[in-house]
Amino acid sequence: MNKTSRQLVSPSGKGRETMYVLFAAILVAATCATLIFLNQKQSAVAGLESFQIRAFSDLNDKELAVFNGLYTAAVEINGIHDDEEEWLTVKQLEGELMPPFTKDSSWKKSGKYTWDRVLRPAGSMDIALYTGHPEKGKKMGSFILLFLHDHAKKQGNARTEPTHAPYEIWYHPAPGKTAPQVATDQGFISAGWKEVIAYSGEDEVKRVKG
Amino acid sequence: MSRIKIFTLAALLVICVSSQALAQEQGKKLVIGTTLHPYYSFVTNIVQDRAIVQPLIGEGFNPHNYRPQPEDIKRVMNLDVLVVNGIGHDEFAMEILGAAQMKGKIPVIFANKDVSLIPVAGNMDDLKIVNPHTFISVTTSIQQIHTIAAALAEIDPDNAKYYKKNARKYVRKLRKLKAKYMQRIADLPDMEFRCATIHGGYDYLLQDFGLQVTAVIEPNHGLKPTANQLAKTIKKIKALDVDVIFTEMHFPDKYVDTIHEETGIRIRHLSHLTGGSYTADDFEKGIEANMKALTDALVEAHAIKEGK
Structure with a gap:
């Protein structure tokens, strides 16, 4: 075995x-x-300064509608001023059926804002402010569409690039807030206004593509 | 040589020279490619007869799932400039440019560059997602028309003034069109209007009218709801008490019918504006139909609430 x-x-x-x-x-x-x-992909969307807010996320839907109307109107007001050297009056803007100035059904639903245009030329700067306040009792803030056109170049100054964006939109949560006396960034900031920055298509492209 | 022969030869010579001049003139014109239908209308109204507007892809496609075709590559190679939405719906344009090795060789105008975007309202998941449907609105289309006109003016400075003048005229026309529908609802007393949309594409349109979408039914862009999601949606719509549901042409009727049967809520149609033929007035017709559907729904909802 x-x-x-x-x-x-x-x-x-x-x-x-x-x-x-x-x-x-x-x-x-x-x-x-x-x-x-x-x-x-690093987010290429620019961060905000402490005095800025984002329209997309920081305004309520009715304020966002007012802002978007204002933001679109700004292009045309600016273009007309470039061509004809005039700032359209609020009445003209209403006549042009431009939101948020024209008093249509959307205007009624979006706070019934009252608009006022003030011109403050200062030296070579051509400054125009369109200030809007909602109807009393609405839980919405005040807006200012501010145009700052530097005509220094036209007067023979050697500087060719503008030192400031042609227009800005500022917001204050108080519905009856009046415009600051000095139309500079610091003037707005010290009076509690916030510059509203759109979340634009360009920002979205940068976010997606890096 | 007889006089008749001389005259005939002279006439032929004139025709030849004129044709050549015309061909040269046409040769100078910019060829501008566009992706979605509204951009064809925008660009055509800006450039009129001073440039050639060429749709990048054929009619009748669904932008949500379009895949580039070989003929698209041929078409893109003839372009001098391309206009895109750029934030959704026409990603295929970049694929076509890449396939044709044209990336970086022609300027691309991002029409939405300066548009202030808004989130999709009424999203079932309550997320703040960017809405790319800026072309289904008068206000955001106007912003894009200005952007396109300004970019074309830089590319083609000889026609800069002409483009800007046409753009201004066109946006005035669009604002008048919108005002016509604003007038329809001008005397309606202030009331809460609650609506659901099948597709999350109408926030900009409703924003034009100072309204907001209460709920969006499809779970995500271009996706159909599952049975479970549909049941959840029906439950939510019942709870939300909406006045109307806006559906659209390409959405399968069975979903809409089920929702209608289960909730009893009226259904109306809106257009995504990305179908049909490419024409200069396509956008005006489409957006007008949408504004009519929206204001009809508002008038009807008001009448029901008033008990008429």
Whole structure:
């Protein structure tokens, strides 16, 4: 009768395979983490200053409607001033059926804002303010569409680039807030106004594409 | 040579020279590509006969799921400039440019560059998602028309004044069109108007009228709801007490019918403005139909609330 013999065979690698697999897993994880880090799209959307708010997220839906109307009207008011050197009056804007000035059904639903135009020329600066206040009792803030046109170039000054955006929109949560005496950033900021920044298509493209 | 022969030769010479001059004149014209239908209308109204407007892709496509075709690549190679929405619906344009190796070779005008975007209202998940349907509105279309006109004026300075003048005339026309529908509802007493839309594409249109969408039915852009989501939606619509549901042409009737049967709420149609033929007045016709549907719904909702 043959006796069964037993022999214990130990793995040739003596546990090295486990180490290899573990090492490979760590290598894959590290490579993935590095690639993900390198390929991350940095948000190219500009951050806001402390005196700025974002229309998209910081205004209520009715205020956002007023802002969007104002933001679109600004392009045309600005263009007409460039061509004809006049600031359209509130009556003219109503006549042009431009929101948020024209008194239509949307105007009624969006706070019935009363608008006022004030011109404040200062040296080479041509300044116009369109200030809007909602009807009493509405939980909406005040808006100012501010135009700052620097005509220094036209007067022979060597400077060719404008030092300021042609227009800005400012917001104050108080419905009856009047415009500050000094139409500078500091004047607005110290009076508690916030500059409203649109979340634009350009911002969205930068966010998506990096 | 007889006089008749001389006259005939002279006439032929004049025709040849004129044709050549015309061809050269046409050769100078910018060829401007557009993606979605409204952009064809915007650009055509801005440039009139001083440029050639060329739709990038054929009629009758669904922008939500369009895949570039070989003929699109041929078309893009003839363009001098391309106008896109750029924030949704026409990503295919970039794919076509890439496939034709035209990226960076022609200027691309992002019509939404300066548009102030708003979130999709009534989103079932209460998330603040950017709404890319800026072309279904008069106000945000006007902003885009100004952006396109300004960009074209830089590219084609000889016609800059002409483009800007046409843009101003066109936006006035659009504002008048909107005013006509504003007038329809001018005397309605202030009331709460609650509406649901199948597709989350009408926030800008409703914003034009000082309104807001209460709920959006489709779970995500271009996606159809599952049975579970539909049941959840029906429950939510019942709770929200909406006056009307706006559906659209391409949405399957079975969903709308189910919602109508379960809730009893009236259904009206809005257009996404991205179908049909490419014409200069396509946008005006489409947006007018939408404004009519919206104001009809408002008048009807008011009559029901007044018990008429």
